[in-house]
Structure formats: C-alpha cells, structure tokens
Amino acid sequence: MSTDFPHVLQVASGRLEYNDEAFRFMKQSKSFSKVPLINILWVELNDEDQVVVTTLAPTSGKLALHPVVAELRKSKAKTQKEKDKEAEEIRQEAQRWADKLLDAAYKGLKRNRKLRAFLNPIGGKGKGAHIYQHEVEPIFAAARCKVEFTSTAYQGHMVELAQKVDLDVDAIVVLSGDGGIHEVVNGLAKHEQAARALRIPVAQISTGSANAVCVNILGPKDAFDIGKCCLNAIKGRPMKLPIYSIKQGDKKYFSFLTQAGGLMADLDLGTEHLRWMGDTRFVLGYLRGVVSKKICPVEIEYRLVQSDKVQMAASAKTSICTTKITSYHGTRDDDEPEGTDGWTKFEKPVMYYYAGGLPYVSRDLMQFPVANPSDGCIDLVIQSRAPRAIMLKATVGAEKGEAYWIDSQHYFKVSGYRVKPTGKGNFTVDGEGYPFEPFELRVHAGQLRVLSLDGRLDISSFTPDDAILDATK
Numbered sequence: 001m002s003t004d005f006p007h008v009l010q011v012a013s014g015r016l017e018y019n020d021e022a023f024r025f026m027k028q029s030k031s032f033s034k035v036p037l038i039n040i041l042w043v044e045l046n047d048e049d050q051v052v053v054t055t056l057a058p059t060s061g062k063l064a065l066h067p068v069v070a071e072l073r074k075s076k077a078k079t080q081k082e083k084d085k086e087a088e089e090i091r092q093e094a095q096r097w098a099d100k101l102l103d104a105a106y107k108g109l110k111r112n113r114k115l116r117a118f119l120n121p122i123g124g125k126g127k128g129a130h131i132y133q134h135e136v137e138p139i140f141a142a143a144r145c146k147v148e149f150t151s152t153a154y155q156g157h158m159v160e161l162a163q164k165v166d167l168d169v170d171a172i173v174v175l176s177g178d179g180g181i182h183e184v185v186n187g188l189a190k191h192e193q194a195a196r197a198l199r200i201p202v203a204q205i206s207t208g209s210a211n212a213v214c215v216n217i218l219g220p221k222d223a224f225d226i227g228k229c230c231l232n233a234i235k236g237r238p239m240k241l242p243i244y245s246i247k248q249g250d251k252k253y254f255s256f257l258t259q260a261g262g263l264m265a266d267l268d269l270g271t272e273h274l275r276w277m278g279d280t281r282f283v284l285g286y287l288r289g290v291v292s293k294k295i296c297p298v299e300i301e302y303r304l305v306q307s308d309k310v311q312m313a314a315s316a317k318t319s320i321c322t323t324k325i326t327s328y329h330g331t332r333d334d335d336e337p338e339g340t341d342g343w344t345k346f347e348k349p350v351m352y353y354y355a356g357g358l359p360y361v362s363r364d365l366m367q368f369p370v371a372n373p374s375d376g377c378i379d380l381v382i383q384s385r386a387p388r389a390i391m392l393k394a395t396v397g398a399e400k401g402e403a404y405w406i407d408s409q410h411y412f413k414v415s416g417y418r419v420k421p422t423g424k425g426n427f428t429v430d431g432e433g434y435p436f437e438p439f440e441l442r443v444h445a446g447q448l449r450v451l452s453l454d455g456r457l458d459i460s461s462f463t464p465d466d467a468i469l470d471a472t473k
C-alpha cells in the first residue's frame with residue numbers, strides 16, 4: 001500500500017485514499033487522476049452505501065463538476081447476523097473516513113458559505129443567466145452553499161442591493177464584469193454600516209467583458225473558467241485591496257480598479273455596442289484611437305512617490321512576485337522614497353491617462369505591471385503625444401506589461417492625483433462613464449476585500465530583463 005496516501009478506505013472496486021494535498025481513487029491498481037483537496041466540494045456516505053466525493057475536475061481545460069462514486073465493500077460473513085454487524089462496521093468506518101476527508105478539504109475554511117449573488121444579465125456576451133443556471137448554481141449546490149440570488153433589472157440595481165446587504169453573508173458573488181463590482185463597491189460604501197459592509201469579501205464570476213478582477217486573481221489563463229471562479233467563491237480567502245475615493249464637484253464616489261481619460265476611456269465607451277465580441281472589443285477600440293491620434297484636453301497634477309521605472313520594476317520583482325499579500329500591512333517599503341506633500345504638474349500634451357492598482361486591466365493588457373496593492377499608492381500612467389508607430393508598438397507584448405518600457409509612457413506611483421479638463425472628452429471609472437469634469441482622487445489602502453484562492457495577484461508574465469534590473473544593484 002502506498003505510504004504517500006496514508007488515509008485509505010477500501011471499497012468494493014479498489015480503494016479511496018488521500019494525503020494532505022490530494023485525493024485519488026485507485027481502482028483495481030489503476031490510478032484515476034489525482035484531485036487536489038482544494039477541488040473537493042463535498043464528501044458523503046449516501047443511503048445506497050456509496051461514498052460520493054464531489055470534485056471540480058478539468059474537462060476540456062475548464063473545471064467542471066465531477067462526482068467520484070464508490071460502492072462500499074460487502075461483508076463476507078456467513079450468517080446474516082454477522083453480515084449485518086460487519087456491514088454496520090464498514091459503514092461506520094466509511095463515515096469516519098468521509099468526515100475526515102471533508103475536514104481536510106475545508107481546512108481553515110468555513111463550509112456551507114452563505115453567499116449573496118448578483119447577476120448583470122446584459123454583462124459581456126449576455127450569457128450570464130444561462131451560465132448561472134447551468135454551471136454556477138449546480139456547483140454552489142454541490143458545495144452545500146446557501147445562496148440568495150438576484151438578477152438585476154436595471155443599471156444601478158446592484159448599488160441598491162449592496163447598500164442593503166445582510167452583514168452576516170460570507171461573500172458577495174458578482175456575476176458580471178468590472179462594472180458590476182464597481183456598483184457593489186459603491187453600494188457597500190453607502191451601507192448604513194459601511195465599514196462592516198466593506199469587510200464582506202467580493203468574488204467575481206467572469207460573465208462580463210474584461211473581468212479584470214478574475215484576470216488579476218486567477219490569472220489570464222483561468223480567469224474565464226467559470227468552475228474556477230466558483231471554487232474561488234466557495235473556498236477563497238479574503239485579500240485586501242485599496243479603493244480610491246473620487247471627489248468630483250459636490251459628488252463623492254469610489255473606484256476599485258481604474259480611472260481613464262483620453263484614448264483609454266474612448267476605447268471602452270466607444271465599443272459598448274460591440275459587447276458581443278467579448279474582450280476583443282478593447283483591442284479594436286485601441287486601434288481606432290491610435291488612428292485618430294486625438295489629444296486628451298486635461299491638466300494633470302499628482303503627489304509623486306516614485307517614478308524611476310527600473311527601480312519600480314526591481315522592487316516589483318522582489319516584492320510582489322514572491323510576497324503573499326494576505327500578510328498585508330498597507331505600508332510602504334522603507335527603502336522607497338517618501339512622497340512629497342506638493343503637487344507635480346505634468347507638462348506635456350496627453351494622449352491618455354490611465355490609473356490603477358492591479359496589474360491587469362484585461363487579459364490582453366497588463367497596464368500596471370509594477371502595481372502593488374499594499375504600497376499605499378495608485379499607479380498613474382500618462383501617455384504623452386507619440387507617433388502612431390510607437391502607439392502601435394505598445395500593443396506588442398501588452399499582455400506581459402512590455403509597454404511599460406516605452407519612453408512616452410510616463411509611469412508614476414502617486415498617493416493621489418487630480419485632473420482638470422480644458423475641453424471635451426471621456427472619463428471612465430472602472431470602465432463606467434462619468435462626467436468629464438475636474439476631480440481629485442485619494443487612495444484608501446486595504447479597504448476592499450476580494451476572495452482569492454492563494455492570496456496573491458498573478459503577475460507571472462511580467463518578466464523584466466535581469467540585466468536592466470541588475471543596473472540598480
């Protein structure tokens with residue numbers, strides 16, 4: 001017997017076994033593929049004397065429900081009395097084994113999560129309702145989660161629902177793109193008990209277009225895997241992210257992802273009619289913007305913390321890539337320069353500005369490769385006027401953050417910034433249109449919680465050249 005899998009239950013056609021990491025069904029010495037314990041949703045001994053281990057396993061590259069069913073072994077005793085006695089012992093042993101495997105599958109986690117789910121039926125390609133019914137609901141049911149579900153009826157509905165959410169829910173599950181999360185964050189901030197409401201972790205199920213929350217947390221490869229998103233809602237752990245308050249006129253609202261003006265705002269708002277294309281619409285919008293070469297009429301001022309690209313890349317490589325941000329303190333690294341209290345003005349003509357605190361804005365674009373949600377800053381990118389050829393070059397390797405190194409793409413870590421329009425244009429917050437009017441933004445470290453399976457962001461594809469980074473040593 002394998003000592004690698006010490007917890008064994010003999011069943012009629014082989015044995016079920018697990019260790020600290022994985023479970024497998026050895027059927028007459030043939031091993032079925034191992035399932036990581038994290039992918040086990042439930043374990044039970046049913047009335048038909050079967051042990052059922054419900055897992056999420058890869059099917060055509062995506063995680064889908066896959067129950068492993070094993071019959072209990074039969075008693076070989078001679079008399080009926082002995083048979084009954086042994087059958088009862090077999091059942092008891094199986095029950096103990098099943099309970100222990102379930103404990104191991106939810107180690108350090110609460111089972112039967114109480115989830116509040118919101119759906120934007122028109123997000124992305126408009127398939128959210130179908131996906132909820134056929135994929136999400138069965139997975140939550142298999143994990144014995146208690147779900148209260150609402151399909152929203154109009155824009156802004158999620159703000160109202162989040163504003164009244166019960167504080168005892170374990171997570172808010174948002175079936176939408178980033179616009180839905182934007183609504184939820186603003187709703188939580190308006191809650192009667194906002195500080196407590198904002199502590200409820202949010203989990204996105206990628207039924208929008210960009211789905212940047214999933215891209216950053218699950219990585220570009222898994223971001224659109226509905227099974228993986230569900231697993232995150234069921235077993236993710238809270239991870240703190242900043243939110244940004246925006247004061248515009250007499251209004252104050254919140255952003256959790258990005259703010260953009262100029263080309264990067266035009267490409268989002270100008271392609272809403274192309275939602276059916278999924279996230280390809282952003283590429284098309286970018287190319288259209290490059291052709292038009294429009295200047296964004298704004299004055300931008302910021303409170304600078306850091307602007308040396310090589311140094312920022314070096315600290316990103318050492319801090320974000322290797323540090324789990326579950327141990328988040330919301331403080332700046334000691335060796336980073338202190339920001340000044342003064343405002344610095346950007347003096348060149350602007351094609352767009354784009355600010356955010358997570359590396360990816362979509363699968364195709366790692367706009368903020370050195371973003372670090374725990375540094376107390378927001379990363380502000382200002383693209384100054386540049387030839388079309390340079391703007392097109394920025395699309396090469398964009399998914400790996402390579403545009404970071406383009407000279408006309410100015411990259412600042414700032415503790416706040418303000419923008420004053422001097423003409424007409426578009427302004428987006430988390431991809432949503434807002435008035436093109438003056439605003440000022442502040443960073444609030446660690447105010448939002450999102451669920452994450454491993455407590456870190458995926459920036460593995462940003463691989464700054466070691467030779468460049470060595471220059472900082």
Ligand SMILES: Nc1ncnc2c1ncn2[C@@H]1O[C@H](COP(=O)(O)OP(=O)(O)OP(=O)(O)O)[C@@H](O)[C@H]1O
Nearest residue numbers: 123124152153154176177178179180208209210211
């Ligand atoms: N029931 C609804 N009816 C109409 N609009 C809605 C409804 N629910 C949400 N919305 C709005 O739909 C817009 C798009 O939402 P969402 O972000 O979910 O999708 P997306 O834009 O395709 O994805 P992403 O933001 O990831 O690119 C948002 O402005 C949101 O406020």
